[in-house]
Amino acid sequence: RNFPPGPKWLPVLGCAYEVKKLRDKNGYFYKCIKELTKLYSSDGHLLGLKIGKDRIVLVNSLEANKEMLYNEDIDGRPKGIFYQTRTWGERKGVLVTDGELWKEQRRFLLKHLKDFGFGRKGMAQISSNEGNFMVRDVYNAIGDRGSVELYMHNFFNTYILNTLWSMMAGLRYEPNDPQMIHLQRLLYDLFAAIDMVGCAFSHFPILSVVSPSLSGYKNFVATHERIWKFLRDEIARHKKRFDPNKEDNDFMDAYIRALNKHGEVNTYSEGQLVAMCMDMFMAGTETTSKSMSFGFSYLVRDQEVQRKAQEEIDRVVGKERLPNLDDRPNMPYNEAIVHECVRHFMGRTLGVPHRALADTTLIGYKIPRDTMVVSNYTNILMDDTLYPEPYSFKPERFLKNGKISLPDHYFPFGLAKHRCLGDVLAKCNIFIFTTTILQKFSVLQAPGQPLPCLDHVDGATPSAAPFKALIVPRN
Numbered sequence: 001r002n003f004p005p006g007p008k009w010l011p012v013l014g015c016a017y018e019v020k021k022l023r024d025k026n027g028y029f030y031k032c033i034k035e036l037t038k039l040y041s042s043d044g045h046l047l048g049l050k051i052g053k054d055r056i057v058l059v060n061s062l063e064a065n066k067e068m069l070y071n072e073d074i075d076g077r078p079k080g081i082f083y084q085t086r087t088w089g090e091r092k093g094v095l096v097t098d099g100e101l102w103k104e105q106r107r108f109l110l111k112h113l114k115d116f117g118f119g120r121k122g123m124a125q126i127s128s129n130e131g132n133f134m135v136r137d138v139y140n141a142i143g144d145r146g147s148v149e150l151y152m153h154n155f156f157n158t159y160i161l162n163t164l165w166s167m168m169a170g171l172r173y174e175p176n177d178p179q180m181i182h183l184q185r186l187l188y189d190l191f192a193a194i195d196m197v198g199c200a201f202s203h204f205p206i207l208s209v210v211s212p213s214l215s216g217y218k219n220f221v222a223t224h225e226r227i228w229k230f231l232r233d234e235i236a237r238h239k240k241r242f243d244p245n246k247e248d249n250d251f252m253d254a255y256i257r258a259l260n261k262h263g264e265v266n267t268y269s270e271g272q273l274v275a276m277c278m279d280m281f282m283a284g285t286e287t288t289s290k291s292m293s294f295g296f297s298y299l300v301r302d303q304e305v306q307r308k309a310q311e312e313i314d315r316v317v318g319k320e321r322l323p324n325l326d327d328r329p330n331m332p333y334n335e336a337i338v339h340e341c342v343r344h345f346m347g348r349t350l351g352v353p354h355r356a357l358a359d360t361t362l363i364g365y366k367i368p369r370d371t372m373v374v375s376n377y378t379n380i381l382m383d384d385t386l387y388p389e390p391y392s393f394k395p396e397r398f399l400k401n402g403k404i405s406l407p408d409h410y411f412p413f414g415l416a417k418h419r420c421l422g423d424v425l426a427k428c429n430i431f432i433f434t435t436t437i438l439q440k441f442s443v444l445q446a447p448g449q450p451l452p453c454l455d456h457v458d459g460a461t462p463s464a465a466p467f468k469a470l471i472v473p474r475n
């Protein structure tokens with residue numbers, strides 16, 4: 001009683017059939033949520049669903065989202081086959097865990113990542129170095145031809161991964177590294193096949209046994225097995241060359257030192273290290289590169305935005321040196337582009353699911369313990385009363401009197417205890433990579449190709465539809 005309004009629940013299925021029907025009709029999960037909210041919720045704040053075994057509440061309004069994110073009774077993360085299969089049946093990592101393990105490990109992760117530059121000058125330097133490699137690679141691709149056509153929806157992936165991986169594992173990869181191309185392809189397909197609230201086998205776990213291929217379970221496990229192997233191999237290499245008398249080179253070293261010193265005590269274990277690396281690999285790269293995929297699809301479509309960004313870059317940085325993070329305070333237009341990229345990405349998806357740790361209430365509705373509670377960012381970041389013409393790319397919406405001004409309703413990285421821990425890196429990378437590319441090149445519609453399409457690829461993390469752009473040196 002007093003559960004948030006939504007479609008009727010049938011035995012076993014819940015309202016899975018109605019959700020599937022509307023999803024197929026609309027093409028996108030967010031459109032399906034919008035239609036269901038309109039049909040069933042008179043105040044629009046919340047939508048209550050039951051899909052198979054999962055009781056799910058989608059949090060639509062700004063008011064309800066703020067209340068939810070600050071409610072400590074909703075600070076859990078979901079349990080179940082989907083979340084635990086990621087980490088070989090156990091609850092590990094920092095992305096979808098809660099309680100003492102999450103608290104202790106999140107603290108350790110942040111403390112030690114800082115030793116390797118995270119959130120500090122070193123991080124900006126790492127990002128600038130990757131910007132340098134990126135420019136080198138584009139010039140190489142152009143050769144003596146004067147211009148080159150490149151796929152832009154995934155162009156930044158490896159450079160973004162490198163900024164994080166150099167702090168996590170002391171490594172960087174070349175964009176044509178076959179293992180990296182393969183891993184990124186696996187991740188892209190995986191994220192397109194699932195939603196933030198799960199997938200067929202998580203709502204109906206029996207499907208993982210009776211129909212492992214069709215339900216996506218087999219693919220889910222196979223992708224994770226490859227990622228585990230990639231990470232375990234790297235951890236093994238780190239362990240082999242670990243020297244207790246030498247300074248740690250990266251986060252893996254710091255964790256191995258802690259394990260060597262104290263053993264697998266409390267929440268510390270080698271499995272936890274693998275899980276944390278996987279979480280960072282997934283949460284840290286897909287999100288930023290897909291934000292940039294949206295940004296560049298709009299920059300190709302709207303040359304006036306590109307022109308204004310380049311005018312500011314030329315005025316503040318000039319042409320001799322590459323942009324760096326110290327330039328950001330003097331480049332509000334380009335900083336506003338960063339926020340607009342992130343808005344377009346998060347505005348097409350849901351937050352990382354929370355779970356009610358106890359019976360509680362939200363906007364006066366009852367939320368029973370173990371309900372999955374998920375922020376509907378589309379509703380906030382694409383609300384035309386908060387962001388007029390929400391599907392246009394308008395950096396100006398984050399500027400006031402020529403300075404950055406972020407409204408209270410802009411929180412694409414979440415709020416409170418589970419707030420994203422990588423926002424500083426994400427914003428640093430988007431700023432450095434966008435300004436570095438636009439300083440050196442113009443990014444134009446490729447001849448014979450349509451303008452980048454605004455329909456995106458749906459999934460747990462949405463992506464701009466694949467598109468090519470023509471890259472022309474500005475000098």
Ligand code: HEM
Nearest residue numbers: 095283284287288291352412413414418419420421422426
């Ligand atoms: C544009 C880029 C990004 C966006 C939009 C984004 C957004 C978010 C959001 C909305 C959450 C969930 C907050 C909640 O549950 O209430 C989150 C959590 C998280 N993000 Fe990000 N993120 C981005 C980049 C990154 C990066 C670069 C990293 C790693 C360096 C990262 C690591 C994490 C982790 C570990 C969590 C879980 C935090 C926790 O539960 O304690 N994210 N992010």
